[in-house]
Amino acid sequence: MALQSKIRPVELVGQTVFLIDQTLIPYEYKKIEIDNYKDIAAAIKDMLVRGAPAIGISGAHGVALAAKEFQNLEKKEFFANLKNACDYLISQRPTAVNLEWAVKKVYNYALSNEDKDVSEIVGKIFEFAKKLELEDIEINIKIGDNGAAIVPKGATILTHCNAGALATCGYGTALGVVRSAFEKDKTVQVFADETRPRQQGARLTTWELVEDGIPVTLITDGMSGYFMKKGMIDLVVVGADRIAANGDAANKIGTYNLALVAKAHNVPFYIAAPLSTIDTSIKTGDEIVIEERSHEEVTHINGKTVCAKGVKVINPGFDVTPNELIAGIITEKGILRPDYNESIKKVFEE
Numbered sequence: 001m002a003l004q005s006k007i008r009p010v011e012l013v014g015q016t017v018f019l020i021d022q023t024l025i026p027y028e029y030k031k032i033e034i035d036n037y038k039d040i041a042a043a044i045k046d047m048l049v050r051g052a053p054a055i056g057i058s059g060a061h062g063v064a065l066a067a068k069e070f071q072n073l074e075k076k077e078f079f080a081n082l083k084n085a086c087d088y089l090i091s092q093r094p095t096a097v098n099l100e101w102a103v104k105k106v107y108n109y110a111l112s113n114e115d116k117d118v119s120e121i122v123g124k125i126f127e128f129a130k131k132l133e134l135e136d137i138e139i140n141i142k143i144g145d146n147g148a149a150i151v152p153k154g155a156t157i158l159t160h161c162n163a164g165a166l167a168t169c170g171y172g173t174a175l176g177v178v179r180s181a182f183e184k185d186k187t188v189q190v191f192a193d194e195t196r197p198r199q200q201g202a203r204l205t206t207w208e209l210v211e212d213g214i215p216v217t218l219i220t221d222g223m224s225g226y227f228m229k230k231g232m233i234d235l236v237v238v239g240a241d242r243i244a245a246n247g248d249a250a251n252k253i254g255t256y257n258l259a260l261v262a263k264a265h266n267v268p269f270y271i272a273a274p275l276s277t278i279d280t281s282i283k284t285g286d287e288i289v290i291e292e293r294s295h296e297e298v299t300h301i302n303g304k305t306v307c308a309k310g311v312k313v314i315n316p317g318f319d320v321t322p323n324e325l326i327a328g329i330i331t332e333k334g335i336l337r338p339d340y341n342e343s344i345k346k347v348f349e350e
C-alpha cells in the first residue's frame with residue numbers, strides 16, 4: 001500500500017476549483033477558489049498551479065467552468081465558444097503536453113455528447129473533469145509503485161524541479177517513486193536540486209517531502225557532479241513535460257545537464273511520467289516548443305537585482321534530454337526501456 005500524501009493542489013468541488021497557490025509556498029499555504037475559466041488560465045500562466053499533470057487537470061476543470069459560463073447559449077454557439085475557451089486555455093503554457101491533452105480530452109468528450117441538451121452536457125463535463133482528476137492520483141500511485149522496484153535499499157535519489165504531489169493532483173510522479181520506495185524502506189532519502197530560476201526544488205520539493213516526513217537534502221544545481229563523484233547518489237529520477245515518440249524528454253531547464261553528469265558517473269537517470277506526457281505525434285525532441293520566460297526570473301532574486309543593469313538574458317524554461325541518456329521511463333503501465341521507438345509504440349498498442 002503506497003504512502004498517501006494529503007497534498008491536493010487541484011481539486012474540483014461541486015462547480016468550484018480549489019488550487020494551492022504555489023507561488024506562496026513555503027512562506028504560506030493558501031488555497032484559492034476559482035469559478036471561471038479565465039482565472040484558471042491566469043493561474044496556469046502565472047504558475048499558481050504548475051507541473052505538467054497539474055496544469056493538465058486545471059485545464060480540464062477550466063473547460064468545465066467555461067461550459068458553465070456558456071450554458072445558456074444555443075448549442076451551436078455553446079460549442080463554438082467552448083472551442084475558443086479551450087484554445088485559450090491551451091495557449092497559456094506551450095511545453096507541457098498534458099495541458100493540451102486534458103483540455104482536448106474534455107472537449108472531445110463534450111462533442112461525443114452533442115446529441116444531449118446543453119445543460120446535461122455541462123453536468124457531464126464536470127463529472128468527466130473530476131474523473132480525470134481522481135484518475136491522475138491513481139496513475140501516480142501506479143507510477144510510484146512501478147518505480148519503487150528499481151530503487152536500491154538505502155538509496156539516495158537525486159531529483160530536479162518538483163515532480164511531486166504539487167505538480168500533479170496528488171502523490172507525484174518522480175516523488176511518487178520516492179513515496180512508494182520510502183513506504184517500503186525508511187532509509188531511502190532525496191537530494192533536491194534547488195532548480196534556478198524559480199526554485200521549484202528549494203521551495204516546493206523540500207516543502208512537500210518535509211510535510212510527509214521523507215528525508216531531503218537541498219543542494220544547488222551545480223553540485224550534482226560533486227556528489228556523484230563521491231558516490232553519494234544512487235539514481236536520478238525526474239519528471240517530464242513532453243516526451244517524443246523516440247523517448248527524448250523535455251523537462252525543467254537543467255535536467256539535460258543533470259543527465260549528462262549522471263552518464264559520466266554511471267548513475268542511472270530515469271524519467272517518471274504518465275502516458276499522457278508522451279506525445280507520439282512528434283518523432284524527436286527537436287520538435288518540442290520550449291517556453292521562453294521573463295528575464296526578471298533570472299535577473300532578480302526575491303525582488304532584488306543580482307546582476308549588472310541592462311545585461312542580456314535568455315531564459316528557456318525547459319530543455320530536452322536525448323533518449324540515449326535515459327535508463328528508463330517509469331509509467332503507470334511499467335518501465336519503458338530503450339529502444340524507446342519500440343517500447344513507446346508497444347505500450348500505446350496494449
Ligand code: MRU
Pocket residue numbers: 050051052053096160161162163164167168172173174200238239240241251252253317
Ligand atoms: O515550470 P514548471 O514548474 O511547470 O515545470 C515543472 C517541471 O518541469 C516538472 O518536472 C514536470 O512538469 C513534471 S511534473 C510531474
